[in-house]
Amino acid sequence: MASHVAHDAEIETPVPAEPGASAAQFNAIEARGLRKVYRASGGQPAKEALKGIDLAIPRGSIFGLLGPNGAGKSTFINILAGLVMKTSGNVSLWGFDIDVNPRQARAAIGVVPQELHIDPFFTPAEALELQAGLYGVPRPERRTMEILGAMGLADKADAYARTLSGGMRRRLLVAKAMVHNPPILVLDEPTAGVDIELRKQLWDYVLELHAKGTTIVLTTHYLEEAQSLCDEIAIINHGEVVACEPTGQLLSRIEEKRLIIVPDTPLSALPPQLAALKAELREDGRLAVRYNPAEMKAGDILAQIGNAGVRVADVSTEEADLEDVFLQLTSSRR
Numbered sequence: 007m008a009s010h011v012a013h014d015a016e017i018e019t020p021v022p023a024e025p026g027a028s029a030a031q032f033n034a035i036e037a038r039g040l041r042k043v044y045r046a047s048g049g050q051p052a053k054e055a056l057k058g059i060d061l062a063i064p065r066g067s068i069f070g071l072l073g074p075n076g077a078g079k080s081t082f083i084n085i086l087a088g089l090v091m092k093t094s095g096n097v098s099l100w101g102f103d104i105d106v107n108p109r110q111a112r113a114a115i116g117v118v119p120q121e122l123h124i125d126p127f128f129t130p131a132e133a134l135e136l137q138a139g140l141y142g143v144p145r146p147e148r149r150t151m152e153i154l155g156a157m158g159l160a161d162k163a164d165a166y167a168r169t170l171s172g173g174m175r176r177r178l179l180v181a182k183a184m185v186h187n188p189p190i191l192v193l194d195e196p197t198a199g200v201d202i203e204l205r206k207q208l209w210d211y212v213l214e215l216h217a218k219g220t221t222i223v224l225t226t227h228y229l230e231e232a233q234s235l236c237d238e239i240a241i242i243n244h245g246e247v248v249a250c251e252p253t254g255q256l257l258s259r260i261e262e263k264r265l266i267i268v269p270d271t272p273l274s275a276l277p278p279q280l281a282a283l284k285a286e287l288r289e290d291g292r293l294a295v296r297y298n299p300a301e302m303k304a305g306d307i308l309a310q311i312g313n314a315g316v317r318v319a320d321v322s323t324e325e326a327d328l329e330d331v332f333l334q335l336t337s338s339r340r
C-alpha cells in the first residue's frame with residue numbers, strides 16, 4: 007500500500023538540482039556560525055569545541071578538513087551525521103537545513119566514522135541490508151552485492167564480521183555509508199591504520215564515486231594524501247577555520263623556499279642591511295632566508311648578503327610543503 011511504502015521509505019533520497027539551475031546553486035555542505043559547547047561533566051570544565059564555524063563545501067568537490075588533534079573536526083562531522091547536537095548556528099546538507107528538513111538532510115549524507123566499530127553478529131551482507139532497511143531503501147533498489155564487490159568484500163559477504171581484518175572493516179564501514187546512495191560522503195580519518203595497498207584500493211573506489219558525482223569530504227592526518235586528493239582544503243584549529251581555499255592556492259602560500267647560507271666566519275648577529283629580507287640566524291651560525299622564487303631570485307639574495315659584508319662559504323635550499331603551512335597556521339594561536 008502506498009502509505010506503507012511511504013512509511014518504509016521514510017528517508018527520501020534528495021534530488022540534486024539540475025546543473026545550471028541558478029536559483030538552486032547551493033553548496034553540498036554549508037555551515038554558518040556553527041558553535042558547539044560540550045557541557046562540563048565529571049570534573050571536566052565546559053569545552054567550546056567549535057567557535058562559530060563558517061564553511062561552504064562546494065558540490066562535486068573532494069574537500070579536505072585538516073587540523074591538529076582536538077581541533078574540532080570530529081565534532082563538526084558528528085554534527086553533520088546527527089550524532090552530536092550543535093549549540094547554535096546553521097547547517098545545511100545538499101540544500102536541506104538540518105533543523106528544518108532533518109530527514110532529507112540526513113539522507114543526503116553518508117558518514118564513515120573514525121572508530122572501527124562493527125557489529126560482530128552480522129555478516130557484511132546482512133549489515134548492509136540492515137543499514138539499507140534503516141534508510142528505507144526499497145529492496146529492488148538495494149545494491150548490497152554491487153557495493154561489497156566495489157569494496158573488494160564480495161568473497162566476505164557471508165563471513166562473520168569478527169573474522170574481518172582492520173582494512174576490511176574500514177571498507178565495510180564505507181560500504182555501509184553508501185547504501186542509500188547519498189550525494190555526499192564524509193570520511194573521518196579513513197586511512198588511519200590501513201596499509202598502503204588497501205589505502206590505494208580505498209582511494210580508487212572513493213575517486214570512482216567522485217567521478218560519478220559524489221561530493222567527498224575527508225579528514226586525514228596524512229598531509230600528502232590531502233595534498234594529492236583534495237581540490238579544496240580547510241584547516242581548523244582550536245574550533246576555528248584558519249584557512250579555507252583551493253589546494254593550489256594554499257600550496258602557493260608555501261611556494262616559499264629557504265636559502266641556507268653558511269658564512270665563512272659564523273655570524274653573531276644579523277647584519278642590519280639584511281633587515282628587509284625574511285632572514286633568520288640559526289643557532290649553528292647559518293643564515294636561513296625565506297623567499298618566493300616567483301618574486302625573487304636566489305642570486306639577488308646572495309648579492310645582498312655579499313653587499314652586507316658576509317662572505318659565503320656554502321649555499322643550499324630547503325623546500326616547504328603543506329606541513330609547513332599547516333604548522334604555520336596552527337602553531338601560533340590558542
Ligand SMILES: Nc1ncnc2c1ncn2[C@@H]1O[C@H](COP(=O)(O)OP(=O)(O)OP(=O)(O)O)[C@@H](O)[C@H]1O
Binds near residue numbers: 053075
Ligand atoms: N563528548 C565530549 N565531551 C567533552 N569534550 C569533548 C567531547 N568530544 C570532544 N570534546 C573536546 O572537544 C574538542 C574537539 O574534539 P574533536 O574530537 O572534535 O577534535 P578532532 O579535531 O576530531 O581531534 P582528533 O583529530 O583527535 O580526532 C577537544 O578538546 C575534545 O577534548
